[in-house]
Amino acid sequence: MTPTQHTDPRPTLVTGGTGKTGRRVAERLRLRGRAARTGSRSGTPPFDWNDSATWDAALEGTGSVYLSYYPDLAFPGAADTVGAFCRTAVAAGARRIVLLSGIGEEGARAAEDQLKASGADWTVVRSNWFNQNFSECFFLPPVLAGCLAVPAADTLAPFVDADDVADVAVTALTDPAHTGRTYELSGPRLLSFADVADELSKATGRTITYRPVTVDEYRTVLRDAGQDQTYADVFAVFLDGRNAHLVDGVREVLGRAPRDFTDFARETAATGVWTP
Structure with missing residues (x-):
């Protein structure tokens, strides 16, 4: 990685650019004067x-990529698709x-391996579940209905804020010191779904x-609810207790503590998104 790549004027392709993290990454890049x-x-x-067939045109003239795969890296075939895209x-x-x-x-690890084998100057940002899953995604309707029905038993999870994830990703995109690094992100404490409720x-x-x-x-x-039933198996992986521990990637990259769920909930409630 050369110093000139730090100020590469070419745009960044933000895949999932209208999603929870992609939208935030694009906004932050533009605030820094970077094209997204x-x-x-x-x-x-x-x-x-x-x-x-759509990849070449989207990549034309770009110098970097924020890669957020949809629907999820745990879905069958995701790693092969990510590998093909990275090589392209x-x-x-x-x-x-x-x-x-x-x-x-495990599926995410396979996608990481594909990225590393592609010849890219890579950074991996491993995330826990987003706080925003309750305000912008599949848990919003249950919150509005007043009942979270989830296969989580009493498992604890270190929910992380999408704003923190975006801050870490943009730092990694714009600072070559993060090349070849893997960061694991979580919030500051463990919560059960009963705690979340x-x-x-x-x-x-x-x-x-x-x-x-x-x-x-x-x-x-x-x-x-008309949603993909595959998510039930994906959720079961996340909610079997394997991630019931805190990690420190947010502080490692940003030099500050991650956002707490209480602050997220209070600020989000004020927007009215949870008002039936």
Whole structure:
């Protein structure tokens, strides 16, 4: 990595550029005066993980990539797709790639290996579950309904804020000192889903409960909501206790503590997103 790559004027392709972390990464890059190209099916040019014919146009002229794979690196075939994309990016001249990965995911590790083998100047950012899953994603409807039905039993998880993830990713994209490094990110404390329901109840002034269900029962919940039932198996991996520990990547990269769930809940409640 040469010093000139730190100030590379070419845009960064932000895959998942309209998603929880991608949107934040693009915003932060632009605030730093860096060009960011939104990689999504509605982008210009469009980008689709399922259509490799869209990759070349999206990568043309870019110097780096924030790689957030959809729907999840734990899904079958994800690692091979990520590997093919990384090789295409490197061949197109976008050697700097920061991959959003997951802690404790075997599928994610396979995708990381594909990235490292591609010849890219890589950084891996391994994340725990996002706080924003409760405000911008699949847990928003249950919060609005007042009941979180999840196959988590009493497992603890170190939820991390998407703003912290984006701050780490942008630092890695813009500072060559982070090349070849892997960072694991979590929030500052462990929470059960019962704890989360209590935090959300306090923040919203509503009663939000947690109801543990089996994986099979959760498949039914997803089916009834019109969502991909594969997420039931993905969630089961995350919620089997393997990630019930804290890691310090946020402080390592940013020099500050990660955002606490209480602060996230209070500030998010004020936006009205959890008002039925």
